[in-house]
Amino acid sequence: MKRTALEDTKICVIGLGYVGLPLARLFSTKYPTIGFDMNRQRVEALMAGHDATLEVSDELLQEAIDKHGFRCTADLDEVRDCNFYVVAVPTPVDENNRPDLKPLWGASKTVGEVISRGDVVVYESTVYPGVTEEECLPVVEQVSGLKFNVDFFAGYSPERINPGDKQHTVEKIKKVTSGSTPEIADYVDAVYNSVLVNGTHKAPSIRVAEASKIIENSQRDVNIAFMNELAKIFNAMGIDTHDVIEAASSKWNFIKLSPGLVGGHCISVDPYYLIQKAQVYGVLPRVMSNARRLNDGMGAYVANQTIKCMNKKGVVVKDAKILILGITFKENCPDIRNTKIVDIYHTLEEYTHRITVFDPWADKDHVMYEYGIDVTNELPQEQFDAVILAVAHREFENLDVKGLLKENGVIYDVKGFLDRNIVDGRL
Numbered sequence: 397m398k399r400t401a402l403e404d405t406k407i408c409v410i411g412l413g414y415v416g417l418p419l420a421r422l423f424s425t426k427y428p429t430i431g432f433d434m435n436r437q438r439v440e441a442l443m444a445g446h447d448a449t450l451e452v453s454d455e456l457l458q459e460a461i462d463k464h465g466f467r468c469t470a471d472l473d474e475v476r477d478c479n480f481y482v483v484a485v486p487t488p489v490d491e492n493n494r495p496d497l498k499p500l501w502g503a504s505k506t507v508g509e510v511i512s513r514g515d516v517v518v519y520e521s522t523v524y525p526g527v528t529e530e531e532c533l534p535v536v537e538q539v540s541g542l543k544f545n546v547d548f549f550a551g552y553s554p555e556r557i558n559p560g561d562k563q564h565t566v567e568k569i570k571k572v573t574s575g576s577t578p579e580i581a582d583y584v585d586a587v588y589n590s591v592l593v594n595g596t597h598k599a600p601s602i603r604v605a606e607a608s609k610i611i612e613n614s615q616r617d618v619n620i621a622f623m624n625e626l627a628k629i630f631n632a633m634g635i636d637t638h639d640v641i642e643a644a645s646s647k648w649n650f651i652k653l654s655p656g657l658v659g660g661h662c663i664s665v666d667p668y669y670l671i672q673k674a675q676v677y678g679v680l681p682r683v684m685s686n687a688r689r690l691n692d693g694m695g696a697y698v699a700n701q702t703i704k705c706m707n708k709k710g711v712v713v714k715d716a717k718i719l720i721l722g723i724t725f726k727e728n729c730p731d732i733r734n735t736k737i738v739d740i741y742h743t744l745e746e747y748t749h750r751i752t753v754f755d756p757w758a759d760k761d762h763v764m765y766e767y768g769i770d771v772t773n774e775l776p777q778e779q780f781d782a783v784i785l786a787v788a789h790r791e792f793e794n795l796d797v798k799g800l801l802k803e804n805g806v807i808y809d810v811k812g813f814l815d816r817n818i819v820d821g822r823l
Contacts (some may be wrong), residue, residue: 398648400420400589401638401780402583402587404426404477404478404479404730405427405450405480405587405807406421406427406429406432406477406481407420407427407428407430407478407482407587407808408427408430408432408475408478408480408481408482408510409423409429409430409432409482409484410432410433410482410483410484410485410506410749411432411433411483411484411485411486411499411503411506412431412433412435412438412439412442412468412484412715413449413486414449414451414661414731415432415483415484415520415555415557415560416433416482416484416520417431417442417452417568418423418430418452418453418565418566419452419484419520419555419557420466420482421452421457421460421466421470422566422567422591422750423457423482423591423592424465424466424592425460425464426590427480427626428465428466428818429464429466429584429588429640430466430468430469430474430475431466431467431468431714432468432469432470432472432474432475432506433468433470433472434470434554436470438468439468439469439470441458442468443461443468443647445457445458445461447638448730448759449528449559449729449730449731449760450560450729450730451557451559454707457518458460459772464537471509472506472509475510475511476512477513478510478515478810479512479515479516479769480587481507481510481511481515481516481517481518482492482517482518482519482520483500483503483504483507483518483519483520483521483532484520484555485499485502485503485521486489486499486521486522486661487499487500487521487522487665487666487669488522488661488665489504489520489572489665489668489669491510493668493774494636494668494672495523495664495668495669495672497523497527499521500519500521500523500527500531500532500780500788501531501532501535503521503532504533504535504536504539504775505535505539505560506542507539507736508535508536508537508538508539508540509539509675510807511540511542511550511575511677513542513548514545514547514548515548515549515761516548516549516550516551516575516576516580516583516584517533517536517548517549517550517551518550518552518584519532519550519551519552519553520552520553520554520555520720521555522555522609522613522662522665522666522669523553523606523609523610523618524606524607524609524610524669524670524673525603525604525606525607525610525670525673525704526603526606526673527606528550528552528602528606528628529576529602529603531549531552531685531686532685539632539713539758543616544796545576545577545679546578547595548574549577549580550575550576551573551575551580551584551601552573552602552605552606553571553572553573553584553588553605554571554605554606554608554609554612555609556569556570556571556609556612557569558661559726559731560728560729561730565593565779567592567593567595568593569590569592569594570592570595570596570597571588571592571596571597572596572597572598572599572608573585573588573589573596573597573598573599573605574598574599574600574601574602574604574804575602576602576604578785578821579712581692581800582598582599582622585598586672587611589593589751597677598717600695602621604759605743606750609665609666610646610666610669610670611670612669613662613663613665613666613667614628614670614684616663617663617664617666617667617684617687618683618684618687619653620655620656620658620687621664621686621687621690621691621692622653622687623637623641623653623654623655623656624655624656624690624691624694625690626640626655627655627804629688630699631701631823632819633778633782636816636822637655637822637823638822639652641653641654645819654811654812655809655823656694656727656810656823657691657694657695657698657735657736657737657786657810658691658692658694658736659726659733659734659736659737660725660726660731660733660734660735661731661733661734663724664692664734664736665734666685667684667688668688670684671684671685671688676820678684682776685806689718693740694738694823695736695737695739695740695743695750695753696739696740696743698739698740698745698784698786698808698823700738700743700788701746701808701821701823702718702740702782702784702806702808703742703747703819704821705782705806705808705820705821706782706806708819709804709806710804710810711781711782711804711805711806712781713747713748713752714747715747715748715749716747716748716750716780716781716782717752717778717779717780717782717785717802718748718750718751718752718780718781718782718783719742719751719752719753719754719776719780719782719800720740720741720751720752720753720783720786721735721736721754721755721782721784721785721786721787721789721792721795721797722754722757722785722786722787722788722789722792723735723738723741723755723758723763723769723771723781723786723787724735724737724753724757724787724789725737725789725809727774727787727788727789727790728789728790729757730757730758730759732758732759732766732767734761737753737786737787738769740784740786740797741753741769752760752776752780753769753770754770754771754772754773754774754775754776755771755772755773755787756773756789756791757789758771760772760773765819775795779801779802779805779816780800780801780802780805781799781801781802781804781805782801782805782807783797783800783801783805783806783807783808784807784808784810785797785807785810785811785813785814785819786807786810787810787811788811788813792813797818799817806820806821807820807821808821808822809821809822809823810823811823812820
């Protein structure tokens with residue numbers, strides 16, 4: 397069946413979160429585009445001109461609505477006349493770190509209810525190789541009654557959104573594309589290429605494109621785990637890890653990375669998808685599995701290192717007043733998904749319940765709903781036995797951290813962000 401001509405493309409992006417909304421806004425500059433999300437409150441806020449994730453500025457969003465006719469909806473009937481569906485829903489893991497495909501199955505059912513003959517569905521969600529063709533498209537077939545690669549077609553173009561990053565925005569990211577037939581691969585590539593500054597890389601198959609995304613995040617996870625392991629070693633030796641990294645990075649081919657907490661929806665989650673699929677094929681991915689365990693334990697490690705610093709200075713840990721600066725998973729963005737600051741909090745909670753979390757970026761209600769932790773957006777006007785700089789928000793750059801301490805109090809710097817002369821310990 398002949399696919400849609402490029403100039404006749406009408407796009408629907410399903411899922412308007414950190415990935416879907418920026419992509420939909422960008423597509424709207426070139427094609428008739430509608431965003432679909434089941435969360436009506438989210439849709440209403442977007443149509444009022446504000447993105448709570450802060451990935452799309454109010455100005456850009458309003459311009460897309462007013463100038464390009466972009467709109468968002470929670471009504472499925474409004475997207476039936478589209479012919480290019482993009483799925484950008486989360487791919488989380490469950491409490492046992494097993495891939496949870498329910499959001500993808502749900503989105504595929506949604507596509508199946510509206511897709512027509514000749515249409516294309518492109519998945520952007522990060523998955524292990526095979527998910528698109530083995531898990532998602534059979535759902536589309538079942539619901540729609542159409543046959544894959546006969547009546548409708550598919551592609552995969554993994555998202556590369558970096559939350560809070562205003563330099564590598566969606567239009568500047570080079571995207572991997574793929575399609576279920578050579579002709580559809582060319583079409584999908586052309587659609588993406590038409591809105592991207594730095595173009596695309598067309599992969600030879602959907603499975604290759606899926607694999608390329610999963611190893612991007614797994615590679616970073618393994619590399620950070622190595623730095624975290626080094627930090628533990630050098631801390632035990634009484635050597636400053638950051639000094640070691642600075643010295644080593646004087647060599648031209650040294651890869652300069654820092655130790656830290658690995659949270660968020662990508663690096664801390666995606667490796668589990670490949671780990672599980674590898675085991676199905678009889679391969680035990682030891683390096684990736686060990687990296688995940690090591691990185692998942694760093695929150696507790698930071699808390700225990702803080703306690704060690706307190707003990708050294710004679711600060712009583714039981715019922716101590718502790719301030720944690722930051723709870724988002726990274727600096728200068730409101731994203732709290734899989735934040736490992738929560739692990740610091742809960743480890744300290746075994747010793748004291750007098751813990752204050754200050755974060756000017758985090759949504760208090762969202763944090764309470766997700767983690768049951770009370771967050772303040774205003775700097776506390778009191779003094780603490782210990783302060784942990786957990787997130788390097790720009791608001792903390794000129795903060796008088798020492799002024800927040802009681803006499804003989806402790807400062808622990810997770811990010812290597814503060815003046816080293818005032819801190820008692822750092823990762």
